[in-house]
Amino acid sequence: MKIALIGYGKMGHEIEKIALQRGHEIVCTIDLNETGKFDSPEFRSAEAAIEFTSPESALQNYRRAFAANVPVVSGTTGWLEHLNEIKAACKNEGQTFFYASNFSLGVNIFYALSNYLAKIMSQFPDYDVRMEETHHIHKLDAPSGTAITLAEGILENLGRKETWSLNKAGNENELEIKVFREGEVPGIHTVIYESEADSIRITHDAKSRKGFALGAVLAAEFTKGKKGFLGMKDMLNLHP
Numbered sequence: 001m002k003i004a005l006i007g008y009g010k011m012g013h014e015i016e017k018i019a020l021q022r023g024h025e026i027v028c029t030i031d032l033n034e035t036g037k038f039d040s041p042e043f044r045s046a047e048a049a050i051e052f053t054s055p056e057s058a059l060q061n062y063r064r065a066f067a068a069n070v071p072v073v074s075g076t077t078g079w080l081e082h083l084n085e086i087k088a089a090c091k092n093e094g095q096t097f098f099y100a101s102n103f104s105l106g107v108n109i110f111y112a113l114s115n116y117l118a119k120i121m122s123q124f125p126d127y128d129v130r131m132e133e134t135h136h137i138h139k140l141d142a143p144s145g146t147a148i149t150l151a152e153g154i155l156e157n158l159g160r161k162e163t164w165s166l167n168k169a170g171n172e173n174e175l176e177i178k179v180f181r182e183g184e185v186p187g188i189h190t191v192i193y194e195s196e197a198d199s200i201r202i203t204h205d206a207k208s209r210k211g212f213a214l215g216a217v218l219a220a221e222f223t224k225g226k227k228g229f230l231g232m233k234d235m236l237n238l239h240p
């Protein structure tokens, strides 16, 4: 497949390695201040563009790729206030867009496990729930996109928390997400249920960025011949 990379940072480089190993061709890379490349024949020839940039630039990148009729796979976090605009572009303009807050298989299994645990815990109000996430010091957004997806699943399935809050314990209707930034940590997410008697913790600990990158390349392969807004639920049959 002909793949373009929008964002040639930590994830862009990791994705390039996996894409080449899987026999794909990288036809174009676009990083900061290279927007002219969106109009190039190389970019226009891409069968999918994989976008990992920054919260502020993601939306513009999607629009530019759509203008060239190139399907987009994106993992950039922190831009979801514009989600409806992108869903509308898929529906009304026939664009293809695949989004995941986390592309790794392990985290998507973890989402399903956490949703199931929350459903069980809806019957046991003696347990309070909180979350923790740890990432490298370069990360721009907090909490992580993964933590927000986990929190949304818990709110939906637990039924006794109304919203999540960042680093703010105390209000019993709020699910606290505690954020840590340390060294070069690729990503650790923990969900903790605690009663007076005991605690139950489930953790996903990424060993590297390989799992995220493989998932993004698999998603690009999955978009072939498809239109509309796609996600991991479409690619994997994991979420209850």
Ligand SMILES: NC(=O)C1=CN([C@@H]2O[C@H](COP(=O)(O)OP(=O)(O)OC[C@H]3O[C@@H](n4cnc5c(N)ncnc54)[C@H](O)[C@@H]3O)[C@@H](O)[C@H]2O)C=CC1
Binding pocket: 006, 007, 008, 009, 010, 011, 012, 030, 031, 032, 033, 052, 053, 054, 055, 057, 061, 074, 075, 076, 077, 078, 100, 101, 102, 103, 104, 212
């Ligand atoms: N969904 C997932 O599975 C994962 C998501 N991420 C997310 O992906 C994003 C990028 O992560 P990293 O690669 O670690 O960051 P990074 O900072 O290493 O790389 C981002 C790259 O995008 C470039 N960039 C910034 N603005 C741009 C623009 N307007 N056009 C083109 N390029 C631009 C930067 O110069 C940089 O090279 C973050 O939002 C992060 O949270 C990261 C890992 C996994």
Ligand SMILES: O=C(O)C1=N[C@H](C(=O)O)C[C@H](O)C1
Binding pocket: 077, 101, 102, 135, 139, 140, 143, 144, 145, 146, 147, 186, 187, 188
């Ligand atoms: O910025 C990162 O590195 C990561 N970002 C994603 C997120 O915000 O959840 C996914 C992963 O945890 C790594």
